[in-house]
Amino acid sequence: MEIKKRRIKEIEEMKQEIIKAAVRLFLAEGYPNVSMRKIAREIDYSATTIYNYFANKEEILIHLLKYAYAKFLNSLVDASKADETVGALERLKAALHAYITFGLQNPDYYQLIFIENLHHLQVAGSKDNDRFKGFLLLTDAVTEAMEEGVLKKDNPALVSQSLWASLHGITSLLIKFPGFDWCKEEELVSFHVEAMISGMK
Secondary structure, three states: OOOHHHHHHHHHHHHHHHHHHHHHHHHOOOOOOOOHHHHHHOOOOOHHHHHOOOOOHHHHHHHHHHHHHHHHHHHHHHHOOOOOOOHHHHHHHHHHHHHHHHHOOHHHHHHHHHHHHHHHHOOOOOOOOHHHHHHHHHHHHHHHHOEEEEEEOOOOHHHHHHHHHHHHHHHHHHOOOOOOOOOOOOOOHHHHHHHHHOOOO
């Protein structure tokens, strides 16, 4: 039994190594220009070896997107439910902070799922994915804040899309322009979140 568990762990570790190599190459060269052979070379394995773990490049893409989407959704869920004693507005703020934090702590995954948008290449993937569930969580948080009267009544979908656009803007800029003379990151993010919320009260 222990040998079987160890083997399962080894397989998962190998899959993660392949996925990490694929992420680097997809960002550096673009998904269409990456082959299974290139991914194998990136980790000093033969192409034959990685075919033991993934049938093709698309299967690698599906696995990495599912992993990235789940990581993204979990970060929002954990933040918004960390303290259920606070009101809807504080839970919404926590989710907004978590979105930006996810991008800054996982810039490669953020670029693949929100900037490169490789989802449209995921032919075998379901539309009911964790990336979309993250947006639904944001919409639910906005709706709750409106119902509590801490945000002005409006179309929750419209407000949520506006918030998402603003979140994506600051997250993308901080990732893509690290050399810019930004103010202190934590202060900038907090100011941005407060400014978004203030405009909707």
